[in-house]
Amino acid sequence: MKGRLGRALVLALPWSWMALFFVVPFVIVLTIAFAEPSEGLPPYTPLWRWTEEGGPIIQLNLANFRLFLEDPFYLEAGLRSLRVAAVSATLCLLVGYPMALAIARAPERWRTLLLMLVILPFWTSFLLRITAWIGILQDQGWLNGALLALGVIQEPLQLLYTDIALYLGVTYCYLPFMVLPLYATLSKLDPALLEAAEDLGARPSRAFLQVTLPLSMPGVVAGFLLVFIPAVGEFVIPELLGGPDAQLVGRVLWMEFFQNRDWPLASALAVVLLLLLVAPIAIFQARAAREAA
Amino acid sequence: MRRAARLAVPLGIGFAFLYLPILLMVLFSFNDSRLVTTFTGFSTRWYVALWENEALMQAAGLSLRIAAVSATMATVLGVIAGFALARMGRFRGRTAFAGAMAAPLVMPEVITGLSLLLMFVAMEQAFGFPAGRGADTVAIAHATFGAAYVAVVVQARLADFDTSLEEAAMDLGARPWKVFFLITLPLTAPAIAAGWLLAFTLSLDDLVIASFVSGPGASTLPMVIFSAVRLGLTPDLYALATLLVGLVAVGLVIASWIAWPRRRG
Amino acid sequence: MSSTAAEQPKSPVAARPGAAExxxxxxxxxxxxxxxxxxxxxxxxxxxxxxxxxxxxxxxxxxxxxxxxxxxxxxxxxxxxxxxxxxxxxxxxxxxxxxxxxxxxxxxxxxxxxxxxxxxxxxxxxxxxxxxxxxxxxxxxxxxxxxxxxxxxxxxxxxxxxxxxxxxxxxxxxxxxxxxxxxxxxxxxxxxxxxxxxxxxxxxxxxxxxxxxxxxxxxxxxxxxxxxxxxxxxxxxxxxxxxxxxxxxxxxxxxxxxxEFLGTANILEGVVEAADDQATRIGSSELDFDILAEPGALKPVGSRAYVAIRPERMRIERTDAATPLGDNRLVGRVRDIAYFGDFFMYYVVLDNGKEIRVSQPNLRRMTARPVDWEDRVAVTWDAEASMVLPE
Missing domain, CATH: 3.40.50.300 (P-loop containing nucleotide triphosphate hydrolases)
Incomplete structure (x- = not known):
């Protein structure tokens, strides 16, 4: 077929773009992670310089990585990030699964509207939606105001700048990412399977556990990963809703970069964050590739 | 009745969770008081304040321009990539290509932002381009991850595309390029439009990547909002949110009106 | 008439009246x-x-x-x-x-x-x-x-x-x-x-x-x-x-x-014993009886042959246990009857266990079936109904 060359030309544009702006940047991050900070601009030392004889000298600086192992601050940030992401993804699953199931089982003509309602908040500003939660959770916020008015509490509760606020914020922002893949698998489920299970004597709860749930696992995994992976590196939500001690990897990276101007350390953090996420991202990509095949 | 309840309860809880915060913002954007929590009376003063906030308005203009440019670039890249993934069968490097296209969907923004910035700095050192950073670099960065979203949307549409439609067109005498323009493109157009809109919104919404790759004098809307929120809540932010929600709602109504026209006959 | 089955049908079964062929x-x-x-x-x-x-x-x-x-x-x-x-x-x-x-x-x-x-x-x-x-x-x-x-x-x-x-x-x-x-x-x-x-x-x-x-x-x-x-x-x-x-x-x-793909057929197996211009006689290799077919089956004497008979070309009638097998006559027991509305399909089990399908048109409304479940029956057909398969 004459298509060979044509194909290559067609593919060249997206291929080279993704290579240039996605793959190469990672290589650069990796090299700078081994550089030393400096006062210059850009604020790091080159990895190699030329000796007078013309040969290169490569200097690898491992201090950043040693620091991560020695300073418990970084280790804690990493563990905390994983925990926040896992808890939030689980909360998303608990809220999102019943929603996705209900939408999948709703009458056909309602489904598009309901799905749209799930996606609609996603189309409005993420930052402003976080802002709404500040209004809800702060000491003189709407929630404390309502609880005080109802007499449930006497003193305002400290809600903002706690882990609860953090979980709520992440769950709130990432919920659509959980509902959509779940809906995609659940809506493809043949309702006759469930009827068959019930016909064979399974109560609805057992039919759900033994038929619906196992068959929806691809959606559960996809949704979990779609929430978990970006949540591990989340910056905005911990910055605005979390307490000063909620030092997650993304926030630490931001701080090292923008406040301490330590580009090598920030790069090293990015490398570590990526290593933390290698397994989940690999699973996600393998699934994406399989679906595309 | 029980079936209806089983459907309504989770949806009620879920939608309350999703919409209560937004409704509160809309309500309090019309609050007369400066306090963001107690409603004292109806007023539109915060909309006036918003209009007069020059920094915010400028940032909004810049963000809209960046979003339009980057969404268009993302659509060109993403449509090609989506077609390649859905239609070209197995080509060499397909898995790597699919991976590279899917990765920006989940990559933590701080990593994407940092790596792109370092890339731009390295390019400037090596070639003198891009000279400095600003709206251009933000647009390139946004096009990169926007393309991934467009590719996914287009690929999904093509995956359930009935190929016998294309065969029928060819059978009736349409040459391959004509088949593409008369059949394939019109039928994927809604997906491509949705992809563009998605890339546009993501660009308009992005704080982290823009913060990394932007330069002095090029503050996008989210960057301005972010610094304002850190200084404390003011009701003009609620007014802005209300306007955005209204805009999106109107946009969706128009989109659904175009996508699902009432049937004739 | 010396036309052979393989090259010409007896009544040209044209798909449409007057159509060119x-x-x-x-x-x-x-x-x-x-x-x-x-x-x-x-x-x-x-x-x-x-x-x-x-x-x-x-x-x-x-x-x-x-x-x-x-x-x-x-x-x-x-x-x-x-x-x-x-x-x-x-x-x-x-x-x-x-x-x-x-x-x-x-x-x-x-x-x-x-x-x-x-x-x-x-x-x-x-x-x-x-x-x-x-x-x-x-x-x-x-x-x-x-x-x-x-x-x-x-x-x-x-x-x-x-x-x-x-x-x-x-x-x-x-x-x-x-x-x-x-x-x-x-x-x-x-x-x-x-x-x-x-x-x-x-x-x-x-x-x-x-x-x-x-x-x-x-x-x-x-x-x-x-x-x-x-x-x-x-x-x-x-x-x-x-x-x-x-x-x-x-x-x-x-x-x-x-x-068997086009319509239904009972397939019987045998060896050609005689082929003259009167008839083709095939000795069944499954049961002790002969299958008679029209002459001109193009099969030499002594060769193996398969014969297909359509269920609607067979007759079925009740008989007693003493009735023997004969030329184009099988005996067996009705195992099942399927009612199709316009016809009945009888599933007859022969003494060697082989099953034969016989259909009878449902000509009269609400009459008692002449043959019932478990009846001993004789199944007969004419020589022209025996389709000797060339392969």
Whole structure:
């Protein structure tokens, strides 16, 4: 077929773009992670310089990585990030699964509207939606105001700048990412399977556990990963809703970069964050590739 | 009745969770008081304040321009990539290509932002381009991850595309390029439009990547909002949110009106 | 009369009264010549050197189970698949290397493949627009086609607003609009329910006769093939098991496969004992009786033979245990009776365990069945009902 060359030309544009702006940047991050900070601009030392004889000298600086192992601050940030992401993804699953199931089982003509309602908040500003939660959770916020008015509490509760606020914020922002893949698998489920299970004597709860749930696992995994992976590196939500001690990897990276101007350390953090996420991202990509095949 | 309840309860809880915060913002954007929590009376003063906030308005203009440019670039890249993934069968490097296209969907923004910035700095050192950073670099960065979203949307549409439609067109005498323009493109157009809109919104919404790759004098809307929120809540932010929600709602109504026209006959 | 079964049916079972039968004329030139067409896919041979002449004005059916290669052959004709070997010649033109959009062949797709973003009229006019026909020519032809399929007034609708039967008509009109030399129909009526399908079958045949277009139709529905086709080919694993008019293939199957694929058949096995100009006598190798068939079975004495007998050609009557086997007479026990409304099917178990199916028309309403479950019965048939299979 004459298509060979044509194909290559067609593919060249997206291929080279993704290579240039996605793959190469990672290589650069990796090299700078081994550089030393400096006062210059850009604020790091080159990895190699030329000796007078013309040969290169490569200097690898491992201090950043040693620091991560020695300073418990970084280790804690990493563990905390994983925990926040896992808890939030689980909360998303608990809220999102019943929603996705209900939408999948709703009458056909309602489904598009309901799905749209799930996606609609996603189309409005993420930052402003976080802002709404500040209004809800702060000491003189709407929630404390309502609880005080109802007499449930006497003193305002400290809600903002706690882990609860953090979980709520992440769950709130990432919920659509959980509902959509779940809906995609659940809506493809043949309702006759469930009827068959019930016909064979399974109560609805057992039919759900033994038929619906196992068959929806691809959606559960996809949704979990779609929430978990970006949540591990989340910056905005911990910055605005979390307490000063909620030092997650993304926030630490931001701080090292923008406040301490330590580009090598920030790069090293990015490398570590990526290593933390290698397994989940690999699973996600393998699934994406399989679906595309 | 029980079936209806089983459907309504989770949806009620879920939608309350999703919409209560937004409704509160809309309500309090019309609050007369400066306090963001107690409603004292109806007023539109915060909309006036918003209009007069020059920094915010400028940032909004810049963000809209960046979003339009980057969404268009993302659509060109993403449509090609989506077609390649859905239609070209197995080509060499397909898995790597699919991976590279899917990765920006989940990559933590701080990593994407940092790596792109370092890339731009390295390019400037090596070639003198891009000279400095600003709206251009933000647009390139946004096009990169926007393309991934467009590719996914287009690929999904093509995956359930009935190929016998294309065969029928060819059978009736349409040459391959004509088949593409008369059949394939019109039928994927809604997906491509949705992809563009998605890339546009993501660009308009992005704080982290823009913060990394932007330069002095090029503050996008989210960057301005972010610094304002850190200084404390003011009701003009609620007014802005209300306007955005209204805009999106109107946009969706128009989109659904175009996508699902009432049937004739 | 010295005609042999293999070459001539007794009563020419023409598909249609008065229809020409060019395939019987050795001098006739086939309109479409499929010669040695072979197509391999990874791991299996979809078409194995298929050779088939089809004549102008035929409604030819490719009949087979899924995987028999009938759809592959159709897609080779349409040009979506290029054969690995062999030639396809239409009206003197070798189609090798001719892309689908340049072939004078159009197709009615199984899914109809109506363009959802175009109106009915735009769909029908699509092919003509590709040719660059003028607006008025297209409009006239579209109107003509809408009238042909009795869909006047539907031109402005979108396909989504049509019923299944209406979609089928539009798909047919669209495929005929360019006046193709050959029209391919891929399971055209499989999406319709039974009554609509039968009505549409007749309409399709009518339209084919009026336009005079050569049709090649792929179907897995044997009734559809039998009622519509001038000739049909039964396909099996990439080869043509048998080609002939529906009557020929039904009355003179050439193998166990076609005998059982088209209609129902009881297959008996034996050895030819005598073949004279009175009768062919075949000694059963399963039971102690002889099968009588008409003379001229083309089987030498002493050779092995299979005989197929259609259930509706057999008689069944109650008998007693003493009745012996005889020429064209089997005895057994009724194991089951299936009621089909218009006929009964009796499942008779012979003494050696073999099962025979016998059908009897349900001629009188509400009368007691002469034969009942567990009855001892004799099953008999005439010599002409014994179809000696050439293979």
């Amino acid at each position: 060019p395939w019987r004329d050795p001098a006739a030139d086939p309109f479409l010549r499929i010669e040695g067409v072979t197509k391999r896919f990874e791991g299996y041979v979809a078409l194995d050197a298929v050779t088939l002449p089809i004549y102008r004005g035929e409604l030819f059916a490719l009949l087979g189970a899924s995987g028999s290669g009938k759809s592959t052959l159709l897609r080779c004709l349409a040009g979506f698949i290029e054969p690995d070997a062999g030639r396809i010649v239409l009206d003197g033109q070798d189609l090798a290397g001719v892309p689908p959009y340049e072939r004078p062949i159009n197709m009615m797709f199984q899914s109809y493949a109506l363009f959802p973003h175009m109106t009915v009229a735009q769909n029908i006019g699509f092919g003509l627009r590709q040719e660059g026909a003028s607006k008025s020519v297209i409009a006239d032809r579209v109107a003509e086609m809408l009238a042909l399929v009795r869909m006047e007034g539907f031109g402005g609708r979108k396909p989504a607003a049509l019923s299944g039967g209406q979609k089928a008509r539009v798909a047919l009109a669209r495929a005929l609009a360019k006046r193709p030399k050959l029209l391919l129909l891929d399971e055209p009526l499989s999406a319709l329910d039974k009554n609509l399908r039968e009505a549409t079958q007749f309409e399709l045949v009518n339209i084919q006769e009026r336009t005079g277009t050569t049709f090649v139709i792929v179907t897995h529905d044997q009734e559809e093939a039998m009622t519509m086709a001038t000739r049909l080919a039964v396909m099996d694993r990439g080869t043509l098991a048998q080609v002939g008019t529906p009557g020929e293939v039904y009355e003179f199957p050439n193998s166990r496969f076609t005998a």
